[in-house]
Amino acid sequence: xxxxxxxxxxxxKPGESLKISCQASGYSFTSQWIAWVRHIPGKGLExxxxxxxxxSDPRYNPSFQGxxxxxxxxxxxxxxxxxxxxxxxxxxxxxxxxxxxGHYFFDYWGLGILVTVSS
Amino acid sequence: DIQMTQxxxxxSASVGDRVTITCRASQSISRWLAWxxxxxxxxxxxxxxxxxxxxxxxxxxxxxxxSGTEFTLTITSLQPDDFAxxxxxxxxxxxxxxxxxxxxxxx
Numbered sequence: 696x697x698x699x700x701x702x703x704x705x706x707x708k709p710g711e712s713l714k715i716s717c718q719a720s721g722y723s724f725t726s727q728w729i730a731w732v733r734h735i736p737g738k739g740l741e742x743x744x745x746x747x748x749x750x751s752d753p754r755y756n757p758s759f760q761g762x763x764x765x766x767x768x769x770x771x772x773x774x775x776x777x778x779x780x781x782x783x784x785x786x787x788x789x790x791x792x793x794x795x796x797g798h799y800f801f802d803y804w805g806l807g808i809l810v811t812v813s814s
Numbered sequence: 815d816i817q818m819t820q821x822x823x824x825x826s827a828s829v830g831d832r833v834t835i836t837c838r839a840s841q842s843i844s845r846w847l848a849w850x851x852x853x854x855x856x857x858x859x860x861x862x863x864x865x866x867x868x869x870x871x872x873x874x875x876x877x878x879x880x881s882g883t884e885f886t887l888t889i890t891s892l893q894p895d896d897f898a899x900x901x902x903x904x905x906x907x908x909x910x911x912x913x914x915x916x917x918x919x920x921x
Contacts, residue, residue: 740858740901740912756909790857799905800848802869804857 697721699729699791699805706811707781714777715808717791724772725749728794730801731765731776735787745794746774781812816840816904818913826921831892835916837885837902846906849878849887852915853898861900862887892918 702716717729730745744755746765753765764777774791789808792801817840827833837847845865850858860869862878865885875890889896897920902913 739914740903742910742912758909792858795860795863798863799846799908799910800860800863800903801850801858802860804859806857 697793697803699793699803701789701791701805701808704809704811706813708814709783709812710780711812712777712779713781713810714775715789715810716773716775717805718771718773719793720772722793725769727796729767729774730792730794731763731774732790732792732801732804733759733787734790734807740790743776743789748772748774781810783812783814785810786812815909816843816907816911818902818904818911820900820902820913820916822916823914824917824919826919827892828921829892829894831921833889833892833896833918835887835900835918837880837887837913839883839885839904839906841907842882843904843906845881846904847878847880847885848903848905849876850901850903851896851898852901853895858901889918 698720700718725748728745728747731743733741743759746753748767751767766775791805793803795802819838821836847865849862851861852858861872866878877888879886899915899917901915
């Protein structure tokens with residue numbers, strides 16, 4: 696069974712750094728892209744970018760380029776999303792999702808991580 | 815980026831009703847459209863891809879049609895589990911974009 700298990704909720708202050716995780720199981724981790732999707736309630740879903748675990752090749756939505764960094768650790772089947780300096784506007788739920796092989800929609804999703812950035 | 819819109823934003827319906835949600839793209843996306851269902855507090859769930867192909871395990875009361883810029887998701891007989899928010903997503907043109915969602919609520 697394919698599963699994407701995300702780390703727990705985070706509460707941070709503006710300017711702090713953060714790295715959240717998404718551990719995959721039930722399939723070959725290195726064979727399919729992992730995407731990150733931001734959900735600000737009331738504002739819908741935004742595709743932030745994706746990374747291919749096979750070669751750690753990230754592709755960023757230009758709107759998020761430079762704001763976040765995507766990475767993977769193939770030894771533990773885990774993808775990461777990282778911020779160097781959080782802003783209040785980063786407050787959102789962040790989902791990881793598996794991109795369906797060879798396509799650009801998302802067939803499995805993690806449960807999401809609520810990130811709250813507040814002073 | 816291709817802009818996706820959905821109508822209505824909220825829909826009130828009863829169990830057993832036939833429900834239709836419309837998704838429009840700002841330019842043609844051929845048939846490269848997916849639909850997702852999100853129940854409160856849960857992750858989105860893929861329902862349909864390539865406009866009309868049901869994901870495995872999705873009940874046949876869900877169906878999708880359309881092409882180009884206009885698409886519909888239909889639920890033929892609404893069940894209690896179907897009260898949720900539905901999102902469309904285009905994957906024709908990079909950057910992949912989602913619609914703002916349609917909330918189906920109990921009348």
